[in-house]
Amino acid sequence: MYDIIIIGAGTAGISAYKEAIKHTQNVLIINKGPWDTTCARVGCMPSKVLISTANRMHDIQNAQEVALNVKSAIDTSQVMEHVQTLRNRFTRATLRDVESWNVEHKISGEAKFINPNTIEVNEKQYRAKSFIIAVGSTPSYDQNWKNEIGDKLITSDEIFELNTLPKSIAAIGSGVIAIELAQAMHRLGVETTIFARSKKVGVLSSSTLQNIAQDELSKELNIKFEVLPSQIKNTESGVEIHFTENNQSKSIHVDYILNATGRNTYLPSLALENIDPAFSDLKKLPIDLKSKQLSSLPIFIIGDAFTRTPLQHEAANEGREVISSCLNFPKVSNLNTLTPLGIVFSNPEMAIVGQSYANLTKSNIEFITGFVSYEKQGRALVLGKNKGAIEVYVDKNSRKLLGAELFVESAEHMAHLLSWMIGEELTIDDILKKPFYHPTLEEGLRTALKHARRQLR
Numbered sequence: 001m002y003d004i005i006i007i008g009a010g011t012a013g014i015s016a017y018k019e020a021i022k023h024t025q026n027v028l029i030i031n032k033g034p035w036d037t038t039c040a041r042v043g044c045m046p047s048k049v050l051i052s053t054a055n056r057m058h059d060i061q062n063a064q065e066v067a068l069n070v071k072s073a074i075d076t077s078q079v080m081e082h083v084q085t086l087r088n089r090f091t092r093a094t095l096r097d098v099e100s101w102n103v104e105h106k107i108s109g110e111a112k113f114i115n116p117n118t119i120e121v122n123e124k125q126y127r128a129k130s131f132i133i134a135v136g137s138t139p140s141y142d143q144n145w146k147n148e149i150g151d152k153l154i155t156s157d158e159i160f161e162l163n164t165l166p167k168s169i170a171a172i173g174s175g176v177i178a179i180e181l182a183q184a185m186h187r188l189g190v191e192t193t194i195f196a197r198s199k200k201v202g203v204l205s206s207s208t209l210q211n212i213a214q215d216e217l218s219k220e221l222n223i224k225f226e227v228l229p230s231q232i233k234n235t236e237s238g239v240e241i242h243f244t245e246n247n248q249s250k251s252i253h254v255d256y257i258l259n260a261t262g263r264n265t266y267l268p269s270l271a272l273e274n275i276d277p278a279f280s281d282l283k284k285l286p287i288d289l290k291s292k293q294l295s296s297l298p299i300f301i302i303g304d305a306f307t308r309t310p311l312q313h314e315a316a317n318e319g320r321e322v323i324s325s326c327l328n329f330p331k332v333s334n335l336n337t338l339t340p341l342g343i344v345f346s347n348p349e350m351a352i353v354g355q356s357y358a359n360l361t362k363s364n365i366e367f368i369t370g371f372v373s374y375e376k377q378g379r380a381l382v383l384g385k386n387k388g389a390i391e392v393y394v395d396k397n398s399r400k401l402l403g404a405e406l407f408v409e410s411a412e413h414m415a416h417l418l419s420w421m422i423g424e425e426l427t428i429d430d431i432l433k434k435p436f437y438h439p440t441l442e443e444g445l446r447t448a449l450k451h452a453r454r455q456l457r
Helices: 013-021 038-044 045-059 079-099 143-152 176-187 207-220 311-321 325-329 356-360 376-382 411-424 428-432 442-456
Strands: 001-006 029-032 104-110 113-116 118-122 124-133 137-139 168-172 191-196 223-226 231-235 236-246 249-253 254-259 263-266 299-301 341-344 349-354 366-372 389-393 400-407
Touching: 001 325, 001 341, 013 079, 013 311, 013 325, 013 356, 038 045, 038 079, 038 231, 045 079, 045 176, 045 411, 079 118, 079 143, 124 325, 143 231, 143 236, 143 254, 168 176, 168 236, 176 207, 176 254, 176 341, 191 249, 207 223, 207 249, 207 389, 236 254, 311 325, 311 389, 341 411, 349 411, 356 389, 356 400, 366 442, 400 411, 411 442, 428 442
Parallel strands: 001 029, 001 124, 029 104, 124 299, 168 191, 168 254, 191 223
Antiparallel strands: 113 118, 118 124, 137 263, 231 236, 236 249, 341 349, 349 400, 366 389, 389 400
């Protein structure tokens, strides 16, 4: 009997394994498919390569924003090769690490539960004192569409396998993945149409920032808000999409449909109903959100397999933290949680740090909102990136910074600063005593914080 069996070798599973072997060598990790991570192979990394190239091309074509007249001939024929070359470099680094592990600790195959302390892999059974389930997730899509158009329907797992950029594409969805990839494709010269179920882009929960983001992104992108395809057809020239817009029937032809409407967990593959028939309803699994424990069992579900925040750093943290509960069961500990931090690599970038506007409005916390527009912010003007805005949320009584939402240039960097401030429980007065160099984008944060402080007074 093993001390711990880990099912899944993505970010969460790898992190769990590395922590586990610090305490015991009686460990087994099982994985179906490639022994790398969603992030390296089809997620964070290849998408950022594509986005980086797209943004560089956009800056060249819009150099007039910094008083330059540029005539350029841009060849995009090597873009996908570049994406795949760097993607392969990232995955090789992960695979080299995995290959260094003890071979007796690793099994390739699909695991299914036989009972609460037994799984079966490749027709052989293995028992453990505790289990970590880190099987991850897969993009969702409409099977009827797949049956109709076949490989012309692609997901975020497949888009990076294209040998060349398509001439046209339709993205279904307006969330994080859809906006990032659609904007990148558009900037690389691909005729791009976005179909959005709602009138929302990305993750921003503030209605003020949502309106700014919708207006700004709509200037560049063809976003059809509250419009979805009513019918799709496979044709020799591509995919024919029919839809209704402004009470008019319309249609377009595209090379591919990119389905980016969310992800589904791989939990169904584990036959959890063999542990308890009630577990057949995955939407009602009794998982403790603080400890990640399944019911009262020595089974813990981490990472994208079951999460509200499918983020790489959150998955890695859960993998490390859950080992203590596995080794000390039945003593189960709550995981040390990180300050919430989510970033969307659109342009301008979006970010939510700490508590969002929506979460705060649902709570009983009295808070005030500090606001700054970046349309006239000094450093943003210098960069020709003077778009968007920031909101900061401050507790009315304690004066502590609770959260922030951003839609600006370099939000990824300012969001980190804000998350560290929130993690240290700094007050608005503490923060405004810190240095803000001139001229920087961070000075805009100071403006928003001062706006909040004036309301407190």
